[in-house]
Amino acid sequence: MDWWQLFVSFFLANVFGYGGGPSSIPLMYQEIVPNHAWMTSSEFSNMLALGNALPGPIATKIAAYVGFQIGGWVGVLIAVGATVVPSIIALIILLNILQKYKQSPVIKGMTLLVQPVIAIMMVLVTWSSLVESTKTIGYLQFCGIAAVAFYLIQKRKIHPAFVIVAGFVYGGIFLS
Numbered sequence: 001m002d003w004w005q006l007f008v009s010f011f012l013a014n015v016f017g018y019g020g021g022p023s024s025i026p027l028m029y030q031e032i033v034p035n036h037a038w039m040t041s042s043e044f045s046n047m048l049a050l051g052n053a054l055p056g057p058i059a060t061k062i063a064a065y066v067g068f069q070i071g072g073w074v075g076v077l078i079a080v081g082a083t084v085v086p087s088i089i090a091l092i093i094l095l096n097i098l099q100k101y102k103q104s105p106v107i108k109g110m111t112l113l114v115q116p117v118i119a120i121m122m123v124l125v126t127w128s129s130l131v132e133s134t135k136t137i138g139y140l141q142f143c144g145i146a147a148v149a150f151y152l153i154q155k156r157k158i159h160p161a162f163v164i165v166a167g168f169v170y171g172g173i174f175l176s
Helices: 002-015 021-035 041-053 058-100 105-137 139-155 160-174
Strands: none
Touching (some): 002 021, 105 139
16 A cells, blocks of 8 residues: 555656656655655655755655655655656657747746746745754754855855765764
């Protein structure tokens, strides 16, 4: 039964996650944390941070990790398949349609109006992670880590993957 739930959860998150990985992350979060309790919010945040540090699409990395936790290697195949196959089929169909009607104001309007929805979904996931982090490590330490990360990424132009790894090291040393 877990395999069917795994398939449906990742299938729906990726079918409705218009715009790729970043837009499907909040939908995956909803399925993984509140709906099925396969992970806690903190575990999801850690997985997301580590997944962002690794190369490749984030949605497939989340699917592979959760799939393995739920159903071993069969779970990996089910979750990754549910994540990738709908996108492949939709991509082939939609690219043909968009190419045919790319100058249509309706198509242009649809793509522009979906962007605010994706932005709000990302804000909600960020807010959830913020609340969980401040509960766990405290507001001051959270703000300090966020300020250092912002400085390193924006001002010093250090790649976010290195900042994430540094955050893991800091957490492992000072927050354990």
